[in-house]
Amino acid sequence: MANYQIKIMAKEIKNVEYGLEKIFEGAQDFLPLLGTDYVEFYVGNAKQSAHYYKTAFGFQSYAYAGLETGLKDRVSYVLKQDKIRLVLTTALTSDSPIGEHVKKHGDGVKVIALWVEDARKSFEETVKRGAKVYMEPVVEKDEHGEVVRAGIYTYGETVHMFVERKNYKGEFLPGFREWKSDYNPAQVGLKFIDHMVGNVGWNQMNATVKWYEDVMGFVNFLTFDDKQITTEYSALMSKVMSNGNGRIKFPINEPAEGKKKSQIEEYIDFYEGAGVQHLALATDDIIKTVADLKARGVEFLPPPPQAYYDDIPRRLGVHMDIMKEDIKELQRLSILVDADEEGYLLQIFTKPVEDRPTLFYEVIQRMGAKGFGAGNFKALFESIEREQALRGTL
Numbered sequence: 001m002a003n004y005q006i007k008i009m010a011k012e013i014k015n016v017e018y019g020l021e022k023i024f025e026g027a028q029d030f031l032p033l034l035g036t037d038y039v040e041f042y043v044g045n046a047k048q049s050a051h052y053y054k055t056a057f058g059f060q061s062y063a064y065a066g067l068e069t070g071l072k073d074r075v076s077y078v079l080k081q082d083k084i085r086l087v088l089t090t091a092l093t094s095d096s097p098i099g100e101h102v103k104k105h106g107d108g109v110k111v112i113a114l115w116v117e118d119a120r121k122s123f124e125e126t127v128k129r130g131a132k133v134y135m136e137p138v139v140e141k142d143e144h145g146e147v148v149r150a151g152i153y154t155y156g157e158t159v160h161m162f163v164e165r166k167n168y169k170g171e172f173l174p175g176f177r178e179w180k181s182d183y184n185p186a187q188v189g190l191k192f193i194d195h196m197v198g199n200v201g202w203n204q205m206n207a208t209v210k211w212y213e214d215v216m217g218f219v220n221f222l223t224f225d226d227k228q229i230t231t232e233y234s235a236l237m238s239k240v241m242s243n244g245n246g247r248i249k250f251p252i253n254e255p256a257e258g259k260k261k262s263q264i265e266e267y268i269d270f271y272e273g274a275g276v277q278h279l280a281l282a283t284d285d286i287i288k289t290v291a292d293l294k295a296r297g298v299e300f301l302p303p304p305p306q307a308y309y310d311d312i313p314r315r316l317g318v319h320m321d322i323m324k325e326d327i328k329e330l331q332r333l334s335i336l337v338d339a340d341e342e343g344y345l346l347q348i349f350t351k352p353v354e355d356r357p358t359l360f361y362e363v364i365q366r367m368g369a370k371g372f373g374a375g376n377f378k379a380l381f382e383s384i385e386r387e388q389a390l391r392g393t394l
């Protein structure tokens with residue numbers, strides 16, 4: 001099964017490259033994205049969440065806005081690790097839409113902010129193509145210059161914010177001050193966001209894919225149907241969307257029919273709608289990163305059975321020659337391995353980081369492979385199902 005999937009992936013990756021080249025040739029990328037700017041979470045208690053991300057995930061205190069900076073209705077803590085910026089925001093009043101968001105969804109991602117050269121143009125181009133407006137362009141200024149931001153809705157209540165900072169010399173955004181802390185746990189080697197996955201409801205995947213194609217100019221470069229992503233009990237379907245330069249990748253999942261409840265359906269039930277399922281954070285030394293995270297109390301999904309690790313040399317084939325990691329070490333840390341024609345990748349998934357079984361994290365190290373671990377889906381989902389069974393939601 002794994003080899004079959006690897007072949008499909010390799011074929012589709014070639015399509016991707018073709019698709020991306022086509023975009024460049026035709027200069028059709030009406031929404032050039034420079035990268036992910038930040039990810040903002042609406043949470044019940046930003047102060048305590050910030051402590052968790054520092055202690056458990058090695059994020060660094062970076063910026064702050066709240067009562068002390070003149071805000072009356074909210075507080076935001078910004079954390080940083082290499083290129084990753086997380087913003088944790090909590091309402092200070094009962095009538096806040098932030099509080100409403102947390103009441104409905106629990107803690108979760110509200111904003112996926114995208115770094116652009118021209119926020120007004122990004123807003124105009126996407127709204128012209130059908131995007132629903134979240135925030136008209138706003139210019140924010142301080143002594144370091146100005147930032148232009150504008151937002152549109154994507155799936156559920158999730159927002160894409162366009163951030164233009166070419167005329168800004170400050171660290172984060174106007175209105176924020178530097179956050180200095182006496183408590184600074186070391187980083188764990190997380191470098192950048194590799195991809196961010198959205199879960200949408202029954203029969204919504206294709207509409208969401210079309211939205212990314214039509215409104216954002218993305219291309220669908222990998223597809224996994226429910227025959228590929230299935231276990232004895234449950235199934236899901238997934239399509240990976242990429243922007244023109246390949247820097248931004250958003251896989252979109254929807255549930256599929258199985259004997260028991262799909263993990264995507266469980267998410268939709270508890271999040272009460274579509275939303276971000278996981279953030280994949282890249283490292284260049286997954287063994288060290290995962291050992292650190294485990295020592296700091298991050299909970300990962302339990303390991304697949306022994307047979308999974310025994311089968312790695314066969315699954316990796318020629319890539320075994322370039323594989324530096326010791327399989328025993330990978331097994332000790334429950335790290336998963338997958339390969340495609342261009343190389344291999346190492347990945348691991350946390351348990352949900354909130355009480356509702358919703359958002360979780362992936363840690364990924366790419367050694368040439370461009371896929372998303374399709375060869376691991378079965379082992380991974382069986383592991384998730386064991387957790388679902390414990391929650392009584394399978």
Ligand code: FE2
Binds near residue numbers: 278280362
């Ligand atoms: Fe992923």
